[in-house]
Amino acid sequence: MNRQKMRKLEETFFTWLMRFCLIGAGAILTIILWVIASRGLQGLSWEILTQPPEGSFYLGGGGGILNAIMGSLYLATGATILASFIAAPVVLFMHVYAPHSKFAHGLRLALDIMWGIPSIVYGAFGFAIMVAIGLRASLLAGILTLTLVIIPILARTYDEIVAMAPRDLRDVTLALGSTRLEYLGVLLRQTLPGLLTALLLAFGRAIGDAAAMLFTAGYTDNMPDGLLRPVASLPVAVFFQLSTPFPAVQARAYASALVLTTIILVVSLLAQWTMRRLGRHVIR
């Protein structure tokens, strides 16, 4: 066979292989969304979205999951904000003041390891600390634990994004007589859309976490009513509803999952819109 034919064959083979993978990935995603949506819509009602549970909710009685919706939003938003105030400065510092240093290298390794630790372990860790300082299961404890869970995700994702900033940016900024702190500000501007992507990933991870919340945030049928009071969350609500033997309550679990998925979808769309606006000035 001549070389031209061989190359054509190669091209065709790999194009089809990639199409096949694409279809596979798309199919899996569609099936998951389909199951959540079709089952979730059965359990979904105006009542479920707008009311906290009544006493007999988990036996099939009235009420809704508003407590868990609000609880999850508080938990995930609080943790994302807190984590960003820790992770973003650390990453920028690492790139501006200590690039290629042993410190940066060690920190990356530590974050990678933290990323792999199951969140139930963070829950147990958070619980141990809570016991030691006498803190009950609460919104605050939940936020602090979730912050630990998402710091590695936020920091490492943002780290990779900052690493992609053009090297010349450093030179031209410093050439204008900037201090390194002023360069850090310019670097932040350049990577702002990327930071938003990282925040989004972290938010999605935080709002979907059940294991760490079980011990630290607790669960309650009440609406969130204070930093030091227990708080419900959607993943834990899904867990409780699925564990009941009643099909009507299990349907509500899927409705809760649908709400969770929709929240992530809305936040993603918002982030994309903001990113397009922020990305106007970015140097490529």
Place this chain on the structure above:
Amino acid sequence: MRSLSVRNLNVWYNGQPALKNVSIDFPSGQITAIIGPSGCGKSTLLKSLNRLQETNDQTKVNGQVLLDGANIYDARMDVTEVRTRIGLLAQKPFPLPMSIYDNVAYGPRIHGLAKGNLPEKVQTHLQAVGLWDEVQDRLKAPAVGLSVGQQQRLCLARTLAVEPEILLCDESTASLDPISARGVEELLRSLRGHYTVVMVTHDIDQAKRLADHVVFMWLGELVEHAPAAQFFNAPSHPLTQQYLAREIG
């Protein structure tokens, strides 16, 4: 007028020498052009003159650069002040990730040079580089949206807005069309007498048009340094003669 001199400057990249024992006095208030083949160390020399070279951590610099007699590599020297007083226009145009206006305003803002007249200042510098007419109705637009030639002139305006005492230009007209290039040449010529200018160029004719003094470099070494007339009419070193005759380089 500030004087700038180099004494026994050596620069290495990963242990490989890029500048070998360069010594030179740049005449105050005049334009010095550095010429030489690609890779001979022109950009490296320029970046060593305002301590930008050391932002590359594979590099080692050794020797003295004297600004008004004070060594800029001295431990007591404030590196941001050195870079403020000695402005460098890089070889590749590279806007900051902000609007056209903010690019020019950046230097005056961080150095506190704009006392209530920032818009006028921005306008003056944009006019100086011949960019004002093209961008005056889109000052808030991203600087990345400009063409390469416009970006290069924006970068020049940005450097001038810092109000340096000495201006280093690395092939500043290489990415410009002939008309904008002439504009920038005019600007550089108008700076003569007010600024000490050190420029790198590949264009021997441009050096003839602009330079008061010419430096010829070859493989990291300074081969010849002379007033322009003498340099072009009676070069003394055989390598210079061959380079000017376009036999090498």
